[in-house]
Amino acid sequence: MRLALFFFVVLIFIPLLLQFSTPTPALAFSLERDAVLESALSDAPDSASSVQAAYREQFASSGVTREAHSAVQVRLSNGNMRAFWYGGTREGAKDVSIYTAELDLAVNEWRDERVLIERHDMSEQLGIYLRKIGNPVSMRDSQDRIWLFFVTVSFGGWACSSINFIVSDDDGQSWSEPTRLMTSPILNLSTLVKGEPFLYQDGSIGFPVYHEMAGKFGELLHLSREGKVLDKQRLTSGRSSLQPIVLPSDEDSALVYMRNASGAADSTLFETSTNDAGRTWSTATLSELPNPNAAVSGLRLTSGGLLLVSNNQHDNRNNLSLMFSDNDGQTWQLLHELEQEDNTPDIEYRFAYPALSQSADGEFHVLYTWNKTRIKHVRFNQQWLRERMESS
Amino acid sequence: MDLWTDIGLFLATVLWVAMLVKLTRRWFQNSVLTGLVVLAFIAAMVPFNGLVIGSYVFSVTSYLSISTLLLLVAFIVLSCAGARCEQLLGYWHCRRQWRPTVMFFAISGLLLYPLAGGLTMFDPYRLGFAGSPGSILLPLYLMGWAIVCLLRGWYLLLLLIASAVLCFYLKILPSLNLWDYVLDPLVVIYSLLMLLKALFCKVFKFQYLNKQVF
Numbered sequence: 001m002r003l004a005l006f007f008f009v010v011l012i013f014i015p016l017l018l019q020f021s022t023p024t025p026a027l028a029f030s031l032e033r034d035a036v037l038e039s040a041l042s043d044a045p046d047s048a049s050s051v052q053a054a055y056r057e058q059f060a061s062s063g064v065t066r067e068a069h070s071a072v073q074v075r076l077s078n079g080n081m082r083a084f085w086y087g088g089t090r091e092g093a094k095d096v097s098i099y100t101a102e103l104d105l106a107v108n109e110w111r112d113e114r115v116l117i118e119r120h121d122m123s124e125q126l127g128i129y130l131r132k133i134g135n136p137v138s139m140r141d142s143q144d145r146i147w148l149f150f151v152t153v154s155f156g157g158w159a160c161s162s163i164n165f166i167v168s169d170d171d172g173q174s175w176s177e178p179t180r181l182m183t184s185p186i187l188n189l190s191t192l193v194k195g196e197p198f199l200y201q202d203g204s205i206g207f208p209v210y211h212e213m214a215g216k217f218g219e220l221l222h223l224s225r226e227g228k229v230l231d232k233q234r235l236t237s238g239r240s241s242l243q244p245i246v247l248p249s250d251e252d253s254a255l256v257y258m259r260n261a262s263g264a265a266d267s268t269l270f271e272t273s274t275n276d277a278g279r280t281w282s283t284a285t286l287s288e289l290p291n292p293n294a295a296v297s298g299l300r301l302t303s304g305g306l307l308l309v310s311n312n313q314h315d316n317r318n319n320l321s322l323m324f325s326d327n328d329g330q331t332w333q334l335l336h337e338l339e340q341e342d343n344t345p346d347i348e349y350r351f352a353y354p355a356l357s358q359s360a361d362g363e364f365h366v367l368y369t370w371n372k373t374r375i376k377h378v379r380f381n382q383q384w385l386r387e388r389m390e391s392s
Numbered sequence: 393m394d395l396w397t398d399i400g401l402f403l404a405t406v407l408w409v410a411m412l413v414k415l416t417r418r419w420f421q422n423s424v425l426t427g428l429v430v431l432a433f434i435a436a437m438v439p440f441n442g443l444v445i446g447s448y449v450f451s452v453t454s455y456l457s458i459s460t461l462l463l464l465v466a467f468i469v470l471s472c473a474g475a476r477c478e479q480l481l482g483y484w485h486c487r488r489q490w491r492p493t494v495m496f497f498a499i500s501g502l503l504l505y506p507l508a509g510g511l512t513m514f515d516p517y518r519l520g521f522a523g524s525p526g527s528i529l530l531p532l533y534l535m536g537w538a539i540v541c542l543l544r545g546w547y548l549l550l551l552l553i554a555s556a557v558l559c560f561y562l563k564i565l566p567s568l569n570l571w572d573y574v575l576d577p578l579v580v581i582y583s584l585l586m587l588l589k590a591l592f593c594k595v596f597k598f599q600y601l602n603k604q605v606f
Contacts (some may be wrong), residue, residue, distance in 0.1 A: 002542065005550070009538045012557050016531040020570075024523035124442050127397040128451040154451035162454075177394060182567040185508055185517045186577055188454035215510025228568055231521045237510045279525075 029248035053384035061375040071367035079360035194243035218244035309354035320351035404450035422474035494583035501580030520569035
């Protein structure tokens with residue numbers, strides 16, 4: 001009997017040992033843009049020097065909710081942009097839903113604003129009680145599907161968040177049933193999102209997330225094309241770094257910036273980097289970029305330069321700036337202040353949670369929370385950017 | 393709702409029924425208790441405010457591990473069967489089987505959960521993903537326990553570990569992390585409480601009540 005059991009144990013553990021001793025194939029960051037942007041950029045009229053510099057601003061949300069927060073955007077196959085944000089009476093309220101709207105690039109108008117995810121409906125679809133809905137993030141994958149990840153909370157505060165996603169293969173006209181990601185050993189709690197996911201060359205997804213229970217630290221999920229969590233690694237540890245964004249520069253190298261929640265008077269963004277496609281990350285250090293405990297967003301230009309939208313000061317969110325670096329983040333120059341208001345004893349301005357993206361016509365778009373009441377949209381073209389770089 | 397959600401709801405429903413059995417079994421005979429278990433399963437499927445009761449439990453617990461599932465099912469079945477399964481009951485109440493079992497879950501939980509809060513860059517949960525750096529350590533750790541179980545005759549623990557590994561192969565849960573099949577916070581907290589109880593009884597010379605495991 002014991003001998004039979006011994007063979008049984010050997011039989012079940014040998015495949016397991018083989019499976020776990022085989023390293024996962026080496027990954028490489030994908031620098032290919034999705035088909036929409038690639039085809040558009042190749043003959044983008046904006047690249048011509050005769051194009052006038054253009055900088056426009058408007059609201060993306062119509063103000064149907066008392067508060068609106070945490071906007072993100074994704075390119076559509078017709079060239080337009082689709083935005084997602086959450087809105088309701090206040091952050092964490094039971095009436096908070098995720099809204100969506102489409103930007104018609106030709107006329108520069110936001111249209112078709114509607115509720116995409118409502119708490120009760122999502123609760124029934126997921127088969128669990130939901131107390132509140134939070135940050136969405138979106139991406140377009142190698143098969144031109146749009147993914148929308150969003151956090152939900154069943155009990156407790158944001159530290160008890162879990163991540164869910166829905167997928168659309170028709171540019172957001174219809175969506176799949178929601179799926180809940182398994183990301184944490186503690187009752188699947190405390191994984192939150194803000195940074196935009198990115199693609200590896202094999203089509204799998206890199207997803208910067210963060211943990212907020214007891215400690216606050218950045219993490220990187222590796223998801224399969226089907227949305228299964230294949231791996232999870234820490235970008236930092238401790239209690240003060242969150243909301244990582246990942247900016248790949250080539251197939252092996254990437255920079256990561258993270259919000260600083262230390263509360264220090266001279267707090268700056270955390271940064272870490274990899275030169276082996278994320279197998280290892282450098283020890284996180286403080287960058288030179290001021291950060292008042294606020295989220296940032298960025299993208300890498302085709303020239304290799306970095307654009308970052310951040311609150312360029314050590315405290316308060318009454319400033320939102322566009323920063324540029326042409327030496328991989330070693331030094332930064334201020335290109336433009338998107339917002340700058342002086343707080344008064346009666347009014348505190350808050351410009352936060354930026355999302356920077358590039359549309360199919362090569363123009364740049366920044367969505368951000370405007371005083372927590374509206375989602376503001378700033379749009380500028382490459383000529384305007386060139387002129388700002390030359391004059392700064 | 394997809395198949396994974398149904399599995400999660402089932403796990404949560406088993407927990408809900410086990411809790412009811414635990415709370416009520418002292419007042420009812422085995423046959424009544426069996427009826428109560430059936431009623432509890434049916435009640436768990438009754439919609440309330442758009443969700444079934446199992447959904448509310450599932451909202452809190454997420455996916456229970458295979459180990460917890462087996463322990464809960466055994467507890468429910470043996471509570472209902474009573475003296476009709478005397479031999480199994482004797483085995484179930486055997487301190488020799490329970491001590492290593494709670495030791496395993498307590499030690500494994502202490503290895504896994506404290507570091508999950510981000511104290512260091514080392515994340516033991518990552519070892520549960522096949523192919524991640526150092527992930528061979530987790531199957532080696534489990535196999536080590538399995539061999540000791542075999543040599544010492546700790547068959548309850550051996551059954552739990554083997555079942556978790558087999559279910560990991562079959563991908564019964566939506567997770568691809570081996571830890572999620574082996575343990576969860578509920579079985580770890582239970583094990584830690586049992587160890588504290590045993591320690592308390594030893595220190596204060598109380599008789600250790602090994603007949604009431606759950």
